[in-house]
Amino acid sequence: MNKSPVNNPDARLVLVCCGTGCIANGGLDVYRALQNELNGDEGVRVDAVTKGTGCHGMCARGPFVRIMPDDINYCQVKVSDVREIVEKTLHGGEVIKRLLFRDPRSKKTVKSHRDIDFYKRQHKIALRNVGVIDPASIEDYMARDGYQSLRKALFTMTPSQVIDEVVKAGLRGRGGAGFPTGLKWKACAAVDRLPRFIVCNGDEGDPGAFMDESVMEGDPHSILEGMAICAYAIGASAGFIYVRDEYAQSVASLGKAIEDARRHGFLGKNILGTALSFDIEIVRGGGAFVCGEETALLASIEGNVGEPRDKYVFPTERGLWGQPTVINNVETWANIPFIIHQGAASFASIGTAGSKGTKVFSVVGKVANTGLVEVPMGTTLREIIFDIAGGIPNGRKFKAVQTGGPSGGCIPESLLDLEVDFDSLARVGSMMGSGGMIVMDDRTCMVEVARYYLNFLAGESCGKCVPCREGIRRFGEILTRICQGKGTVDDLNLLESLSETVQSASLCALGRTAPNPVLSTLKYFREEYLEHIIRHRCPAGICKELTEFYIDPEFCNGCGLCAKMCPSQGIAGAKKQAHTIDQSKCIKCGECVDVCRFMAVKVR
């Protein structure tokens, strides 16, 4: 009998989010305090289970505490709130209003997950268990039909039926390129050399993205099950999960899951008594972005520097140690058990003509509700950014959304109604990438953003091929020049012709896509480049050499908040009188602009 309470509708459950974001906000302390409070007291009548669950998605307002079966959701809980929660809510059945989520737009408090727009409009497949189960409990996973798909595949389907199912589902790889997963498996199974290997790409190199992290932390078994199903389908004997260096929690969570899965016979020799033997090992990455590229990643697992190679021959034919290898992204793997369990048709009924299923986005930056969002393919940018993520905070204006990781593109306001899928994003000069969505407001400088990405990529280029190594560096120099007000109009032409060279002559996709941030910002925000070049002005107030802040006396009511927040004591003024900025002290950090509630601090 599975004793896991996750499926028991009456069980008293206290779920505390302990994802990375919530831990930084003190989630672990809250978790421990709740445990203490509930274990130490013999007189507690309620049977509460405090669980360390993975990411609930809405990280900006963590730590989250969710109380079931009433589905009461508390946010920004502090240790000092714990006693009150136990006494009032758990013992007294009373809802503590102060801790409830407050809808940023309607200003109303909401009690239940089901009533929060952020959750209501989502459709969870890859994240189906994240935040619902305790990732350290295989019983929880099994209570939610976990490992049923592996059973179904092993006992009721032939390997080629499994592959066909994945082909029919129309699942495309979630790691960036969007290659059809079923076809990849088919190609690998067709290569008649043993052993075959399976790799999970958990490198998640895109800065600003954490969806794979949340699956690895919050639902590790879904990845293991997906990989085991593939092992059966293609006849593989060993698998590797390559985890990004910074993700210590993911390593711990996956490690525990692998041990538990072995103990239950889902991994190891003769899985569930069948002829299939397959085991998984974790490999920690070394903090190199390019290692997310599949051939570089394979080199890294082998114990080499992570340099990509040209793919005349795909890893499905020559992968790890020259053997046929399937490599898929974390989110791709997490979709597999769903497809096998629910059937290809059910999966394919979601999404657009060319992109089936859902996609997890990490919506971050200048939005009210930062966090993970899983929606059907084809959902518009506007729905994601405004209806789900709550739009731009602090009364500022939406400027652009950047998708696709460092070599994606910036999409302007005029394209907000774009229905997001692999093909539509490529059409507007960006890409899906792994699903990062960075929202920018009028305090983000698009030239500086392009410079940021190109500098990032310059540092991450492995240096093997010249167009990428030298070309990206030149981009960085030119863009820096423009940000300092030393650019010329001719530089814009130079950027464009350089883009062509780097795009067509680089060895791997890192170089080939590197010009995207430049091209997309040039296309949609050319004015802003010209403003830097001709008028020596950074309208967003970000490029320090070109920025001077001032306080507009018409708007300033002398509340003094900016003076209090200024780290260099550079703002002065009498109470209730317009304040002024001492330019000699100003470090251009922009804190005053961001804290002013009256939009009185402006860029000259």
Next chain:
Amino acid sequence: MATNGNQLETEEQFQEIITRYPTEQRYIMPIMHDLRNRYHYLPRKALEMAAAHLQVPLSQVYSMATFYKAFSLIPRGRVRLKTCDGTTCHIKGSQTIIEEVYKNLGIRPGETTPDREFSLETVNCIGACAIAPALIVNDKVYGKVTAASLKTIIREYGGRENE
């Protein structure tokens, strides 16, 4: 040779870490991870011993140690600051944090103070974008860091202000 963390680096300790792994090239990185977790940098002697154990040329180990950003060949400070300069943190002001660290401690990314007290690195996204800009001090994550709160954090770890 005494270094940070008051730990003695001895050849026996190196050997103990290195021989946890079989003699296969693919274990270079796991060994370097273990060394880093313990010493916060890769001591030269340990790398020589690792190369011998794994039967790979020292140049192979060296190329790995310098290619991957997770590793450093120079000792880190007692207090290791890592500012996140991932995209979210960047647009939320990580540049200011990096400059303020320089103003307060006189170190730039990759550097250590002469007294080996503080060192600074940048990383690209630690998955805490929701609380950007993020800063990790040793292993503790701080969110929504500002120029002002940075000063407090540095003071908390025993740093004196330069100004």
